[in-house]
Amino acid sequence: MAWLLATALAAAACSGSTGPSAPPTLIEVDWVAGGAHTVVWTSARPDGLRPVVTAAVQEIDFVFDQRLDGSKIEQAGAPVVQIAPGADAGIEPSPDPVQYNSVPFYGGSSSFVFLRPGSGGYPCNTTVTFALDPTRLVGANGQPFVGPTSIPVMTGPLTATVRLPSAADGGAANPVPANFMVPIAFSNRVDAAGLSPFVHAATSLAPLPVAITGDASDGSVAYVSPTCAGGWPVGVPVTITIDGGAPDAWGDTLSAAASGTFTAAGAGGSPADGGC
Numbered sequence: 534m535a536w537l538l539a540t541a542l543a544a545a546a547c548s549g550s551t552g553p554s555a556p557p558t559l560i561e562v563d564w565v566a567g568g569a570h571t572v573v574w575t576s577a578r579p580d581g582l583r584p585v586v587t588a589a590v591q592e593i594d595f596v597f598d599q600r601l602d603g604s605k606i607e608q609a610g611a612p613v614v615q616i617a618p619g620a621d622a623g624i625e626p627s628p629d630p631v632q633y634n635s636v637p638f639y640g641g642s643s644s645f646v647f648l649r650p651g652s653g654g655y656p657c658n659t660t661v662t663f664a665l666d667p668t669r670l671v672g673a674n675g676q677p678f679v680g681p682t683s684i685p686v687m688t689g690p691l692t693a694t695v696r697l698p699s700a701a702d703g704g705a706a707n708p709v710p711a712n713f714m715v716p717i718a719f720s721n722r723v724d725a726a727g728l729s730p731f732v733h734a735a736t737s738l739a740p741l742p743v744a745i746t747g748d749a750s751d752g753s754v755a756y757v758s759p760t761c762a763g764g765w766p767v768g769v770p771v772t773i774t775i776d777g778g779a780p781d782a783w784g785d786t787l788s789a790a791a792s793g794t795f796t797a798a799g800a801g802g803s804p805a806d807g808g809c
Contacts, residue, residue, distance in 0.1 A: 557597045557672040559665075559680030560643070565592040567718075573686045588688040588721035588781075589654040589753040595646045595665065596639045597678060605669040606633040606646060613666045614648050646670065653722040653752045657691045657785040691785045692720040693775045695793025708798035711764030714746075714756040715773050715795070721781040722752035731779035731787075732757060736769050742809070752782070761809035767802030770794050 562574040564586045571586050595614060606613050612631040629651050635644045648663075655661045663684045667677040696716040698707050709715075717732070725747040734741040734757060742761060748754035757773050759765045772794045779787040803809055 554674060555599075555672075556674075556676035557599045557601055557670075557678045559595060559678055560598050561596045561639070562663075562684055562686075563594040563596065564590055564686065565594060566590045570594075574681075574684050576680065579681070583685075583687065585687050585689040587654075587753075588657045588659070588691070588783075588785075589719070590650060591653075593648045593650075593663070593686075594639075595648075595663075595684075597644050597646070597670075599642050600635050600644045600673055601633060601646070601678075602671050602673055602675070603633045603635065605671060606631065608669070612648070613669045614646060614663055616661065616663065653782075655688055656783040657688055657721055657781065659688050661686050661688060689720060691779075691781050691787050693779065693787055693791040694718045695773050695775075695791065697793050697795050708796045709765070711767055711797045711799050711802045712759070713765065713795075713797065714758045715793070716748075717755050717757065717773070717775060719753045719755070719781060721783065721785065723747070723755055723779075723781050725755050727780050727782075728755055728775075731776040733774045733776070734759070734771055735774070736766055736771055738769075741766070741771065741803075759803065761803035763803035763809070765797035765802065766804060767797050767799060770796055 558576065560576045561572050564571045564573045566587045566589055571584055572582065573584055573586060575582055593614075607630075612629065614631050629648055631646055631648050633644070633646050637643045639645060663686070665678075665680075665682045665684070667682055670678045672678070694717070696718055698709060725745045729745045732743070732745050732755070734743045741759060744758050744760050746756050746758065748756065765771055772792055774790060774792040775787060777787050777790045
């Protein structure tokens with residue numbers, strides 16, 4: 534009789550458990566860009582959270598409340614998370630591999646599945662819909678996850694920001710070196726050659742000759758460099774301007790001009806009238 538009572542108590546305890554016997558739950562989806570995480574979906578607000586995010590993205594994390602069966606996620610075949618076919622104009626179904634991380638980076642007993650777009654992002658002003666496969670996103674107990682199988686994410690317009698050291702805004706507090714490569718951060722991947730006609734540098738006296746190069750590790754960043762041997766003119770404000778109409782790699786364009794002003798300091802420097 535004692536063993537029957539013990540068996541009954543164990544069964545009762547198991548039936549009320551929220552551990553591995555319960556199916557995994559999708560608890561949030563994170564958009565990771567520039568090292569920053571933006572929650573684009575959460576189980577706490579399944580119908581009310583619709584942020585507009587940058588089109589450039591390094592990683593999209595799909596976070597679950599427990600470990601999944603990793604063998605099903607990374608097996609051959611269509612990715613377990615991909616762009617919904619036909620759902621978004623100009624975007625093909627995702628060929629990017631999906632990977633699994635069982636380390637509880639998001640706390641508790643969580644795990645996450647992540648997608649890193651080989652293209653470095655998606656078109657601007659577009660709803661990108663991610664389709665999740667419930668037959669392969671399953672818990673260690675084989676049960677399919679609980680949550681939506683379709684997650685729409687809205688990307689924002691193309692933007693450009695001239696990044697300058699603190700206080701390097703035309704004043705003398707924090708001038709840049711004469712050979713400083715001025716970074717421009719875009720909200721999507723860009724092509725340096727395509728940007729060249731739209732990016733200019735000038736003093737109050739004249740335009741300055743410049744070269745535009747891309748960042749080898751971040752396709753959303755371009756650099757403006759002086760082509761004169763002496764570098765930027767020293768001691769005078771220099772303004773970098775990106776014209777409206779500047780394109781990203783998808784063909785979307787900047788709706789309005791953006792600019793930033795700095796002052797260079799140090800030995801040498803080129804004439805402020807643009808001559809080399």
